[in-house]
Amino acid sequence: MKVYLNSPINPEEVKKLRIGDEVYITGVIYTGRDAAHKRLCELLDKRESLPIDVKNGVIYYVGPTPAKPGRAIGSAGPTSSYRMDPYSEQLLKEGLKVMIGKGPRSKEFKQSLPKYGAVYLSAIGGAAAQISESVKKCEVVAYEDLGAEAIHRLEVENFYAIVTYDSKGNDLFEQGIEQYKK
Amino acid sequence: MRKIDLQLVTDKIKELFIDACENIPENVLNALKKAAEEEQSPLSKEVINKIVENAYLGREKHLPICQDTGVAVVYLTIGSEVYFEGDIYEAVNEGVRLAYTQGYLRKSVVRHPLDRVNTKDNTPAIVHIKMVPGDVFKIDVAPKGGGSENMSLVKMLIPADGIEGIKKLVVDTVFNAGGKPCPPLVVGVGIGGNFEKCALLAKEALFREIDDESSDPIANKLEKELLTLINNTGVGAMGFGGTKTCLAVKVNVHPCHIASLPVAINIQCHAARHKSCTL
DSSP, X not given: OEEEEEESOOXXXXXXXXXXXXXXXXXXXXXXXXXXXXXHHHHHHTTOOOSSOOTTOEEEOOOOOOXXXXXXXXXXXXXXXXXXXXXXXXXXXXXXXXXXXXXXXXXXXXXXXXXXXXXXXXXXXXXXXXXXXXXXXXXXXXXXXXXXXXXXXXXEEEEEEEEEEOTTSOBHHHHHHHHHOO | OEEOOHHHHHHHHHHHHHHHHHOOOXXXXXXXXXXXXXXXXXXXXXXXXXXXXXXXXXXXXXXXXXXXXXXXXXXXXXXXXXXXXXXXXHHHHHHHHHHHHHTTOOOOOBSSTTTOOBOSSOOOOEEEEEEESSSOEEEEEEEEOHHHHTTOEEEEEOXXXXXXXXXXXXXXXXXXXXXXXXXXXXXXXXXXXXXXXXXXXXXXXXXXXXXXXXXXXXXXXXXXXXXXXXXXXXXXXXXXXXXXXXXXXXXXXXXXXXXXXXXXXXXXXXXXXXXXXXX
């Protein structure tokens, strides 16, 4: 099913998503990779406030190439999500609803999603030029020293991703692979 | 003796890396199109079609097809009848520096594996030099992404494990990686040599053209069998389930110790980027 969502996200809409749904997101999303996640969680450990508002938010695991002149962002495909597993639950506790990356994640992460009514989406790894076309605006909002790994605020239009783990505990990888395994 | 101008080497390295990141080789594109046609899962088919569209977009608009423009891997084949004045490694690194800083490519190299400070120009490159007779000077480059490299491994099997042991190791490695290395993949397998040689064999296997076949009859048969076995895992494009997990398997072999059966598996994502030129 094709689903069109605005971000920040309505939590009720997130709960309706099911694995295999093709989602088109319009609105504000934030980027973050390993180094940024580490810093966000260090702030939470110290009970300090975050530089971005993650409540009902979307985080996209990406480190883009530098933007060419006239473009909002460089090529911007997803990075492997499992590296963010150790940090995700702390952000879910703060109200994060959608994470976008690629590839399978830990059992613990998958099992935490129903508790927080959150979902994990996959963007297409390596389709980075195409994904950059849906980014209309991009600015660094935190950790500029991290370069490509800094937190960027993106304004996106019809950003395409596929629901991979839903808030009911379903796993697209598990079900899809089971179907085609010989 | 033929003189090679190191400035020309620098210029070519720069050109080849930018081109590799924006222009997927034609035979890789053809392999992806064929995979899209044959894929039985509608979702994986759609994913591969988007990967093909992305490749065309990269070409038309001169954009890197993937944001992970990799670590710069360079193979130089140098004839014994050529010479150059100066530092060949520095000439290569300068080309990489210019490609990544002027070509809008991502800098993905840190200066130390534990302090993790970015070198900000994607140097140093990983350079391999092969000496041959004659006056040839050939450059092969590949920007190698981290996601697929992370799923690679070296394993010292024993002779008793044999070909079945190798097959199990390769299939398990690909299956356990699932969608992480961005399938459909090219899988490079190095068999024989010793601990470090088999890793180099696997890397060199990935530098072969996607549509060539091994001239070694045993390796040739194994390439075909592994391709079928990997596609039977059901992993599919990006791990969503499907019949096209792998575009090609390349097996390179080398003599080894009587006690050993070293095996290396180097995983390549669908963005099988490499370019070459001869000076």
